[in-house]
Amino acid sequence: MSELITRRDVIDVTEAQMNAQVTEHLGHNWRRVNAMVAQQGSGEAKVPGFGFHFFELYLSGVFDVQFDGETRAGDHWNGRYLPGQVSHVTSEAPFDIKFEGQGCVQQIYVDATIFDECAQAMFKGDPDRHIAKGFHGVFDPHLKSRAEALLEEARNPAIGGDLNADLIAQQMAILILRRENTERLLVQKVRTLSDAETARVISYLEEQIEDVGGMDTLAALIDMDVYSFTNAFKATTGQSPGQFLIERRIARVKDLLINTQDTLADITYATGFSNQPHMTSTFTKHVGVSPGKWRKAVRA
Numbered sequence: 001m002s003e004l005i006t007r008r009d010v011i012d013v014t015e016a017q018m019n020a021q022v023t024e025h026l027g028h029n030w031r032r033v034n035a036m037v038a039q040q041g042s043g044e045a046k047v048p049g050f051g052f053h054f055f056e057l058y059l060s061g062v063f064d065v066q067f068d069g070e071t072r073a074g075d076h077w078n079g080r081y082l083p084g085q086v087s088h089v090t091s092e093a094p095f096d097i098k099f100e101g102q103g104c105v106q107q108i109y110v111d112a113t114i115f116d117e118c119a120q121a122m123f124k125g126d127p128d129r130h131i132a133k134g135f136h137g138v139f140d141p142h143l144k145s146r147a148e149a150l151l152e153e154a155r156n157p158a159i160g161g162d163l164n165a166d167l168i169a170q171q172m173a174i175l176i177l178r179r180e181n182t183e184r185l186l187v188q189k190v191r192t193l194s195d196a197e198t199a200r201v202i203s204y205l206e207e208q209i210e211d212v213g214g215m216d217t218l219a220a221l222i223d224m225d226v227y228s229f230t231n232a233f234k235a236t237t238g239q240s241p242g243q244f245l246i247e248r249r250i251a252r253v254k255d256l257l258i259n260t261q262d263t264l265a266d267i268t269y270a271t272g273f274s275n276q277p278h279m280t281s282t283f284t285k286h287v288g289v290s291p292g293k294w295r296k297a298v299r300a
Contacts, residue, residue: 020105026154030165032111035150040105044098053110054089055172057147058082061103067136069095079137086143087136088176091115106147110169118173123181133180140179146172193236197222201233201241205248210272215241249273250286257295264291 024037040063063081069089081087083103089095091112150168153161193201200221205212212218218241219229233241249271256267265276273279283291 023104024154026151030162032114033150033165033169034109035107035154037104037106037151039102040099041102042100044096046096047094049092049094050089050109051091052112053091053115053173053176055108055110055143055147055176056087057106057108057144058085058087059104059106061101063099063101063103065136066098067095068097069093069134077136081137084139084144085137086140086147087138088134090134093134106151108147108150108169108172110173114166114169115173115177118170119177122174122177135180140175142175143172143179146175191228191232191235193222193232198236202244205245209245209249209252210270212245212272246282246286250283253279253283253291254287254294257291258298267291 020038020040020043022036022038026035026037037059040061058081060083062083065077065079065081067077068075081099081101081103146168150165153164153168158164201218204218204221215226215230218233219226222229224232230241233239233244237244239247252271253267256262256270260267262270264280268276268279271279273282280290283294287294289297
């Protein structure tokens with residue numbers, strides 16, 4: 001076992017080193033997917049790595065497991081495999097495993113090219129976003145249903161079986177990649193704007209306050225899409241771009257009320273509000289009094 005285990009010799013290795021008795025060897029004619037059903041007993045193995053992605057669905061029995069190898073939970077996993085749970089071991093990742101118990105398992109071997117193709121399509125070739133580190137003993141009804149569909153295809157072969165097996169394996173790869181990246185993406189720190197980017201946006205808002213354009217105009221100032229810009233702006237300033245603009249417009253209204261004799265209609269136009277009633281209601285909501293009353297009170 002000095003080299004990676006291939007899909008061709010996995011049956012022999014499973015029976016010889018993992019104390020399993022294969023009851024069904026499935027998918028002989030499939031191009032990039034194989035599967036089997038085995039009666040698994042207690043055992044242990046030191047595996048240099050599979051040359052494919054290894055997926056297991058536990059059909060019956062209970063296993064207490066010690067797994068030493070790369071997983072998304074860390075380099076070690078101790079737990080229990082129960083019926084209906086699934087596990088995934090990534091391509092080429094070496095591991096040691098020891099398990100106590102007995103039961104029936106379904107194993108699926110998916111060529112690494114299927115995962116690579118799905119990752120490229122899903123994440124546009126960004127290597128930092130399609131990390132798959134494997135997982136153990138989880139309940140995932142979607143993955144379970146795909147494994148069962150593959151088992152049905154193997155037991156009742158029909159025209160196009162190789163294509164259908166590829167399709168099911170692709171669906172499994174997508175589900176696994178989603179599962180293993182969702183948590184990381186959720187906790188990933190939202191990008192913030194640099195000082196220069198923040199200054200550029202705020203300067204533009206101040207200079208063009210009467211007509212700043214849409215959110216896409218602001219995002220284009222720093223070469224970002226609208227969604228990313230909105231999140232980054234809020235993470236930087238604590239306010240959405242819309243909230244920030246309203247506050248700047250109210251501040252400009254106050255400035256003009258104090259330092260000019262402009263009418264409310266002129267101030268409305270100069271500060272970018274759509275009409276005078278809109279300016280008045282917005283100002284009143286944020287300040288507590290109408291623009292006219294505020295001007296009189298401040299000047300008094």
